[in-house]
Amino acid sequence: MQTPTELKYAPSHEWLAPDGTVGISDFAQDQLGDVVYVELPEVGRVVTAGETVAVVESVKTASDIYAPASGTIIAVNEQLSGSPELVNSGPYEGGWLFKLDVTGESGDLMDADAYAAANG
Amino acid sequence: MTSTPETPLRRTPLHAAHLKAGARMVPFGGWDMPVQYAGVKAEHDAVRTRAGVFDVSHMGEFRVQGPDAGAFLQRVTTNDVMKLKPGRAQYNWLPNEAGGLVDDIYVYRVGEQEFLLVVNASNIGKDWAHLQQHAADFSVQLSDESDRWGLLAVQGPEAEALLQPHTDVNLSAKKKNAYFPARLLGFDVWLARTGYTGEDGFEVFVKADEAEALWDRLLALGLTPAGLGARDTLRLEAGFPLYGHEFADDLHPLASTYTWVVKDKEHVGRAGMQAAPPVKLIGLALERVPVREGYPVLLNGERVGQVTSGTSSPTLGHPIAMALVQSDAAQADAYEVEVRGKAHPARRVELPFYKRA
Numbered sequence: 108m109q110t111p112t113e114l115k116y117a118p119s120h121e122w123l124a125p126d127g128t129v130g131i132s133d134f135a136q137d138q139l140g141d142v143v144y145v146e147l148p149e150v151g152r153v154v155t156a157g158e159t160v161a162v163v164e165s166v167k168t169a170s171d172i173y174a175p176a177s178g179t180i181i182a183v184n185e186q187l188s189g190s191p192e193l194v195n196s197g198p199y200e201g202g203w204l205f206k207l208d209v210t211g212e213s214g215d216l217m218d219a220d221a222y223a224a225a226n227g
Numbered sequence: 228m229t230s231t232p233e234t235p236l237r238r239t240p241l242h243a244a245h246l247k248a249g250a251r252m253v254p255f256g257g258w259d260m261p262v263q264y265a266g267v268k269a270e271h272d273a274v275r276t277r278a279g280v281f282d283v284s285h286m287g288e289f290r291v292q293g294p295d296a297g298a299f300l301q302r303v304t305t306n307d308v309m310k311l312k313p314g315r316a317q318y319n320w321l322p323n324e325a326g327g328l329v330d331d332i333y334v335y336r337v338g339e340q341e342f343l344l345v346v347n348a349s350n351i352g353k354d355w356a357h358l359q360q361h362a363a364d365f366s367v368q369l370s371d372e373s374d375r376w377g378l379l380a381v382q383g384p385e386a387e388a389l390l391q392p393h394t395d396v397n398l399s400a401k402k403k404n405a406y407f408p409a410r411l412l413g414f415d416v417w418l419a420r421t422g423y424t425g426e427d428g429f430e431v432f433v434k435a436d437e438a439e440a441l442w443d444r445l446l447a448l449g450l451t452p453a454g455l456g457a458r459d460t461l462r463l464e465a466g467f468p469l470y471g472h473e474f475a476d477d478l479h480p481l482a483s484t485y486t487w488v489v490k491d492k493e494h495v496g497r498a499g500m501q502a503a504p505p506v507k508l509i510g511l512a513l514e515r516v517p518v519r520e521g522y523p524v525l526l527n528g529e530r531v532g533q534v535t536s537g538t539s540s541p542t543l544g545h546p547i548a549m550a551l552v553q554s555d556a557a558q559a560d561a562y563e564v565e566v567r568g569k570a571h572p573a574r575r576v577e578l579p580f581y582k583r584a
């Protein structure tokens with residue numbers, strides 16, 4: 108299971124990059140199984156840490172994605188509308204979900220070691 | 228904070244084998260069951276194109292024997308069991324007095340005075356009590372053999388070719404709904420040419436303490452282990468109703484498309500089923516957004532029903548759903564399904580969604 112060290116991780120399995128990019132962890136995509144649909148937020152929406160901002164649907168279930176920090180949505184990954192499976196194949200690369208202009212506080216985020224330990 | 232008392236989950240004889248195969252286990256109807264091994268889509272595709280094997284040992288088996296066995300089953304089921312010759316099997320319903328369903332079951336005729344019923348895992352206790360109650364008027368003996376049997380479902384277009392070299396029975400002579408004893412891979416089993424995936428295949432009744440060894444031999448033949456996730460997407464594509472979703476104690480079963488299961492005869496639910504069902508089961512196809520159980524179905528902006536089962540169809544490549552809608556609203560071509568507060572277009576399509584060539 109990959110857990111890149113430059114990222115911060117929420118207990119609810121979102122990752123946050125220093126530039127505000129958000130996705131779900133390798134552990135989370137593996138638990139979800141085949142992703143078939145991703146519902147992304149609107150660009151410009153102002154969100155609060157912990158708020159539901161997106162939904163990732165696998166064959167079996169729909170899972171809410173929470174904002175790992177407060178801020179404004181400045182970009183979404185349009186590629187996911189045609190290729191939702193990118194979330195499975197590259198959760199830290201092509202499968203990113205949205206970018207936040209982080210303006211407020213973060214939730215309870217963990218570093219890679221703590222996240223890996225919590226989900227080992 | 229609230230907590231619910233923890234009931235230990237029951238385990239099938241294949242529990243250790245599932246863990247060994249890397250299965251993700253989930254609670255299902257009181258059982259600890261594999262939802263997937265490699266992945267739902269890969270397992271689903273294996274069953275549609277080659278062959279897979281499912282552990283369905285959690286299902287219940289009741290044996291019905293005695294001079295009144297046939298008469299008893301005529302009374303407690305809606306289909307005509309007397310049409311069954313020994314060695315044949317039949318899909319059937321256990322109605323309640325109100326005209327709902329206690330369960331949907333499979334009936335296997337073993338001999339003139341002997342039948343085997345296979346019932347849904349989560350209904351074993353309820354079905355047993357119901358049958359006991361009605362058995363009092365008949366000369367029958369009921370035995371719950373659920374713990375004695377492991378049950379494996381070998382499903383897929385290559386099922387027959389894979390099993391044939393390893394059994395003493397000519398499988399091509401055994402048509403759909405055949406039920407017969409066989410020697411398979413060195414084990415004494417009963418085979419039924421039945422299943423719940425929309426594909427050809429066999430259900431294999433094996434002694435519980437031999438189930439794991441047989442499972443290992445089947446995997447060694449190249450069968451893909453498949454979990455509950457694939458079982459659900461396969462059965463939904465095939466338009467098969469699932470108890471607890473399309474059927475329930477308080478749901479008129481004639482709402483489904485399986486109206487042929489009710490024959491014109493005296494049975495426990497006959498009076499209760501006289502009234503026309505207030506809802507009808509329809510099939511829906513959507514473009515992109517998967518819809519799930521409980522999502523509202525709208526017609527011209529008005530709520531007319533709800534989704535009972537929904538998934539993204541691996542075979543068809545788009546979301547599909549079954550829904551119960553008000554009978555007077557069941558003939559439209561186009562509906563909408565509300566997903567997280569937003570209405571998405573859905574086309575009504577005939578069931579099943581998928582039929583093998």
